[in-house]
Amino acid sequence: MAITFLQAVVLHIFKKINGERTIYSLYHLFQGKRSSQTIQDAHLYQLTPYFHTYPSVTREKLEKMVDRLIKDGLAAEIAESKVILTDKGIETLDGQLAEHPLPVFLNGWKYHQITDSFWERLTLLIQVSSNLIHRERRFIPVRNKRETLNWVKQFIREQGEDRYHLAERLYLELVTALDNENTMPELIVVRLSGFKKIGLTTMQAAEITGLDPARYHFEYLNCLHALFDRILEDPARYPLLNGLIKQPERKVPLTLSTEKTYKLFQKGYSIEEIAAARNLKGSTIEDHIVEIVLSMKGFKIDSFVPPEKEERILQAAKKNSAKKLKQIKERVDDASYFEIRLVLAKYGDAEWN
Amino acid sequence: MELKGYLKKYFNFDEFRPGQQEAVESIIGNQHTIAMLPTGTGKSLCYQLPGYMSEGPVLIVSPLLSLMQDQVEQMMAMGEKRVVALNSFLTPPQKAKALENLHHYKFIFISPEMLGMESVIDRIKGLSVSLFAVDEAHCISQWGYDFRPDYLKLGEIRRKIGEPLTLALTATATNEVRRDIADKLLLEKWNEIVFSVDRPAISLALEKVSHFQEKQQRTMQLVRFLKGPGIIYFSSKKVAEQTSAYLREHGISKVMAYHGGLDSESRILIQQQFINGQLDVVCATSAFGMGINKENVRYVIHFHMPMQIESYLQEIGRAARDGGDSVAILIYSPGDEQLAFQLAEAELPDEFQIERLFTFLIENNVVYQDITRLEEELAMFCGFTDIQWRIVENYLSNLESVDYNQDKRSLLHLLDNRLKVKQSKIKQMLEWIHSQECKRAVILRTFNEKLEDRPENCCSYCGIEMEDFKETDASSDERPIGVDWKQDLASILLLSERI
Numbered sequence: 001m002a003i004t005f006l007q008a009v010v011l012h013i014f015k016k017i018n019g020e021r022t023i024y025s026l027y028h029l030f031q032g033k034r035s036s037q038t039i040q041d042a043h044l045y046q047l048t049p050y051f052h053t054y055p056s057v058t059r060e061k062l063e064k065m066v067d068r069l070i071k072d073g074l075a076a077e078i079a080e081s082k083v084i085l086t087d088k089g090i091e092t093l094d095g096q097l098a099e100h101p102l103p104v105f106l107n108g109w110k111y112h113q114i115t116d117s118f119w120e121r122l123t124l125l126i127q128v129s130s131n132l133i134h135r136e137r138r139f140i141p142v143r144n145k146r147e148t149l150n151w152v153k154q155f156i157r158e159q160g161e162d163r164y165h166l167a168e169r170l171y172l173e174l175v176t177a178l179d180n181e182n183t184m185p186e187l188i189v190v191r192l193s194g195f196k197k198i199g200l201t202t203m204q205a206a207e208i209t210g211l212d213p214a215r216y217h218f219e220y221l222n223c224l225h226a227l228f229d230r231i232l233e234d235p236a237r238y239p240l241l242n243g244l245i246k247q248p249e250r251k252v253p254l255t256l257s258t259e260k261t262y263k264l265f266q267k268g269y270s271i272e273e274i275a276a277a278r279n280l281k282g283s284t285i286e287d288h289i290v291e292i293v294l295s296m297k298g299f300k301i302d303s304f305v306p307p308e309k310e311e312r313i314l315q316a317a318k319k320n321s322a323k324k325l326k327q328i329k330e331r332v333d334d335a336s337y338f339e340i341r342l343v344l345a346k347y348g349d350a351e352w353n
Numbered sequence: 354m355e356l357k358g359y360l361k362k363y364f365n366f367d368e369f370r371p372g373q374q375e376a377v378e379s380i381i382g383n384q385h386t387i388a389m390l391p392t393g394t395g396k397s398l399c400y401q402l403p404g405y406m407s408e409g410p411v412l413i414v415s416p417l418l419s420l421m422q423d424q425v426e427q428m429m430a431m432g433e434k435r436v437v438a439l440n441s442f443l444t445p446p447q448k449a450k451a452l453e454n455l456h457h458y459k460f461i462f463i464s465p466e467m468l469g470m471e472s473v474i475d476r477i478k479g480l481s482v483s484l485f486a487v488d489e490a491h492c493i494s495q496w497g498y499d500f501r502p503d504y505l506k507l508g509e510i511r512r513k514i515g516e517p518l519t520l521a522l523t524a525t526a527t528n529e530v531r532r533d534i535a536d537k538l539l540l541e542k543w544n545e546i547v548f549s550v551d552r553p554a555i556s557l558a559l560e561k562v563s564h565f566q567e568k569q570q571r572t573m574q575l576v577r578f579l580k581g582p583g584i585i586y587f588s589s590k591k592v593a594e595q596t597s598a599y600l601r602e603h604g605i606s607k608v609m610a611y612h613g614g615l616d617s618e619s620r621i622l623i624q625q626q627f628i629n630g631q632l633d634v635v636c637a638t639s640a641f642g643m644g645i646n647k648e649n650v651r652y653v654i655h656f657h658m659p660m661q662i663e664s665y666l667q668e669i670g671r672a673a674r675d676g677g678d679s680v681a682i683l684i685y686s687p688g689d690e691q692l693a694f695q696l697a698e699a700e701l702p703d704e705f706q707i708e709r710l711f712t713f714l715i716e717n718n719v720v721y722q723d724i725t726r727l728e729e730e731l732a733m734f735c736g737f738t739d740i741q742w743r744i745v746e747n748y749l750s751n752l753e754s755v756d757y758n759q760d761k762r763s764l765l766h767l768l769d770n771r772l773k774v775k776q777s778k779i780k781q782m783l784e785w786i787h788s789q790e791c792k793r794a795v796i797l798r799t800f801n802e803k804l805e806d807r808p809e810n811c812c813s814y815c816g817i818e819m820e821d822f823k824e825t826d827a828s829s830d831e832r833p834i835g836v837d838w839k840q841d842l843a844s845i846l847l848l849s850e851r852i
């Protein structure tokens with residue numbers, strides 16, 4: 001049976017979650033909710049590529065979609081709001097993915113903070129450059145955020161270069177960085193505005209490229225994220241494009257509450273002390289610590305888990321593909337759930353596979 | 354220099370449009386002025402030109418944020434840098450910075466709510482404003498079709514900033530409304546520049562169909578037949594989307610829907626595509642067209658009846674700005690007025706919602722000053738829409754003291770009046786639809802005018818030759834997009850000789 005691209009994405013995610021979380025965890029994932037739970041789940045189930053990739057989704061739309069999947073016999077509800085794939089679902093998904101693989105460069109977790117602002121700046125810079133080389137000063141910008149307008153104006157000034165060279169360099173960087181046989185750069189290019197040419201809306205772009213709107217959206221993100229990979233691999237080669245990437249305000253994107261915990265922890269407070277000082281439960285502080293481990297590569301956990309125990313937990317996790325905390329705990333019975341979560345968080349997505 | 358010399362110098366125009374010269378002369382003659390000029394005559398020139406000719410900044414009050422944003426952008430696109438918009442789009446630091454630098458600006462656009470703040474008034478007091486311009490001034494009148502309670506404060510504010518020279522601009526205001534404008538702005542003497550609401554270049558057609566499907570089919574026929582570009586107005590976002598999709602499915606490709614439910618990127622792009630000629634037709638709600646300058650719109654179709662004659666005139670007025678012959682067609686099917694009545698009711702909070710509101714206020718002993726902070730909670734508890742909430746908030750936050758029972762009664766009374774005004778406006782529109790005489794004459798009569806010169810294609814009652822509006826050249830220069838993205842990118846960023 002034929003399924004849509006979005007249904008394939010949803011089935012793919014449900015397959016990974018395997019009924020261990022409700023369907024609403026998917027909603028929070030698409031929305032990119034900055035809560036410890038969502039962030040940890042994204043890592044635990046290797047769903048980080050999808051973090052904050054479809055914020056226009058609503059609970060109602062998601063529920064409808066799940067109902068449809070159940071009705072079509074592709075998924076089954078095993079507990080309230082928890083679904084798993086049926087055999088038919090798995091088979092259909094595999095068939096679909098063989099034909100239309102999921103976007104390979106998608107990396108919402110890594111890029112969600114920079115994607116929108118990059119796109120705003122890029123589209124405006126291109127429109128301005130294009131009008132500049134045609135000596136057209138009277139045009140209405142396709143962006144109306146004052147912040148973006150000022151930023152681009154400043155950026156052009158900083159380049160200290162004549163308009164023709166600037167546009168040409170921009171062209172050369174883009175044409176090289178976008179060229180990638182595993183993406184569809186035309187999805188980006190049809191949306192660009194320039195001199196006497198206004199770019200297409202997402203809806204028009206989807207229509208003209210013959211993709212359904214959800215597929216268009218993910219392929220568009222895929223294209224941008226592939227572009228980011230290229231730029232960040234060799235920033236010296238793409239100085240203009242690299243300059244458009246907004247430096248995140250915080251190097252470590254922590255939720256606000258976690259940030260507070262982190263600061264206290266750095267001052268040497270223990271979990272119990274932080275909990276008392278902040279008038280929060282110890283388990284909440286533990287959630288914060290797990291989030292810190294997920295967000296900061298190289299954060300040392302040995303003050304919470306002895307290295308020897310860490311090794312045993314890791315071994316148990318490797319044997320246990322479902323990664324259910326409970327199953328790991330059965331194998332390492334002297335470990336607490338907190339210790340297990342820390343170890344899983346530290347080793348991120350791939351390493352126990 | 355003569356006035357036309359200034360016109361040439363600042364705008365590079367040779368001639369004024371009807372009414373502009375009279376309005377500008379009245380202002381530079383130091384008279385308070387109420388100017389009623391038809392839409393599309395470039396009202397903004399009436400405050401810009403006097404602004405250039407005198408010292409001190411021009412303060413422009415504008416009711417709609419989107420309109421304000423458009424005007425600022427257009428002025429900037431024309432190369433005027435000393436222009437700023439003070440409204441709720443600004444973040445607190447941006448606002449602080451704009452206020453600090455206010456004396457550097459020549460044209461200050463401001464929303465009525467922002468102008469209501471003491472700190473802002475204090476800052477403006479020190480600027481010696483050369484002209485206080487009130488755009489869409491009919492919003493100040495309860496008799497107007499678009500009454501805005503926060504406009505009522507403008508008279509008092511005007512007094513606080515030293516009663517500067519004042520210009521009230523509107524496209525459509527009856528005698529009654531114009532008197533009310535002067536009264537509310539506390540003008541003792543004023544000069545009125547009133548131009549006819551008549552737009553002889555636009556033929557007025559009314560067509561009746563029997564049901565929705567027929568309406569959609571007729572719309573498609575018209576779009577195929579008529580010379581574009583055109584705008585089709587709807588009262589419902591959903592029907593606008595549906596019809597746009599219906600037209601596209603039937604091979605009319607350069608059409609898009611435009612409404613408030615779209616994201617801001619799409620809204621800007623669609624508007625610009627239309628201006629740039631990439632789209633022939635826009636299926637729009639009334640949000641579309643305000644503040645956009647497109648000279649060559651050839652037809653306006655109303656899929657739903659407007660809620661009042663004033664909006665009808667505003668919307669058809671987006672056609673024929675270049676003076677070329679154009680046609681406005683309203684398609685009516687029996688019962689269409691029900692949607693209008695429903696919308697009118699839905700805009701205002703109902704009795705049940707007001708009861709719940711006051712129950713909450715009394716139980717929690719809320720002072721009205723705190724009401725803005727409770728927006729989310731109250732909107733949820735009473736089920737207010739954004740528009741409903743603004744009406745309630747505005748009313749209560751302007752009360753000096755608290756007397757819950759009295760205030761509830763007077764609010765209900767006010768709402769009841771507003772509803773009656775709206776309903777009578779709809780009935781007036783409906784009478785026009787059903788009238789068995791010249792459609793143009795009926796509209797003019799509403800504004801106490803007489804039809805002097807009947808244009809050739811006057812209206813569907815007098816007779817219209819639709820062939821005159823037919824599309825004659827069926828050329829389509831559709832360029833395939835996305836065939837070669839590198840080529841497309843090059844055509845944007847490289848000059849053709851360099852490709």
Ligand SMILES: [Zn+2]
Binds near residue numbers: 813
């Ligand atoms: Zn007539």
